[in-house]
Amino acid sequence: MGLQIPSYPELSVEDYLAGEQQSEIRHEYIDGQVYAMVGASDRHGLIVNALAFALTPAARRRGCQLFTSDMKVRLEIGGSSIFYYPDLLLSCDGDDRHAYFRSSPCLIVEVLSESTQRVDRQEKFLSYRQIPSLQEYLLVAQDERRLECFRRSRDWRGEILTQGGLYLACLELELSLDEVYQDLAN
Template sequence: MIINSTELQNNFGKYLMLAAQEEIIITRNGTEIAKLTAFKDTPAENPINTVQEKAPEYSYGGKKASYEEFLQIHQETEERMEYIDGEIYWLASPKTAHQIVITELFGFFFNFFQGTKCRPMVAPYDIELRRSPENINIVQPDIMIICDLEEKLNENDYYKGVPSLVVEVLSKGTRRKDMIQKLDLYMSCGVNEYWIVNPDNKELTVYLFEDHEIGNYVTYKNNEAAKSYIFEGLSVEISRIFKI
């Protein structure tokens, strides 16, 4: 979870309890400055308790790459990949639960946006997001709602805008990337709403981004219905999207 320093100061007790369940990154002016995490007892036989995360399998060589290097690799292979903050991530083939969630959600979106200018799209579909003119990122969200498709298509039929709403379905290999790196990327680059779906615990969290910060968020589960902040009337029953 990522929150800004003002939100932490105003609700410290709340986030102190949440830290027992998940790591909380604190930002100031969009920059990560601190981490709030649960304290764990140190084993007697190991007085220095150092936790080192295994290098993710989806990482390209565990090394940074220039945007030009990414483009060359991207053009020479049929493998799906993303490029985030100077690093290439290979995208593994999704599992069944992941695909069922996407199929169900896309059905809801397709019916809701019929007859409007907004279009639901599914991966693989490259989205270019720029933190700055030099910091170019290429991602493939699981689902995205695009409301300016015709206006932002270039001469090569590539979309060059920013989706209004983005959905990512978590998996073991992408959990950290989706919940931290992508959340910050989407928030920083103008996405208005971000849905994170967790098939393991059958929860869906909806984030509202305002002025490049988290304006609000809520987690839905069980027999609840997830509701969009930015699209009035858009509601998805949690029990309908988790079939397994």
């Protein structure tokens, strides 16, 4: 006799979006199934805040919208709908203004943790690369000074930075690693 694995009915995109508006817990959505999000550490929060603080002036100058953690990105891949909550999402497309998600970001950032880094490096990276507007994908370590940047213009080959700065084409901005990690020194 085989192991019985419970199956759950698929949730429609409309029901998912309606449920997220009322839920106290955030969920990611992959082709009809929802997955609860875990909480973040203080280091994670400080890095996300530092990134938002550093990027906001350039985003405003360029007419872009910058979101941290609570804005979903919507993907359509192979007939499947997917909604993720990136740690930071930047959309510069004036037509990309749905109230609860964005579909055309030019920059996505994920802050790595032990529990999420496999998904951020593999599943999400492969999915995010399918977004035509995405120019850069950043993975930021929270336990060491290390930033990995993947760019469409470099065929998604990664570059690793442990010091200095990084030019973000989407914002025409040089981002300093000192800015990203400044609050962790305290």
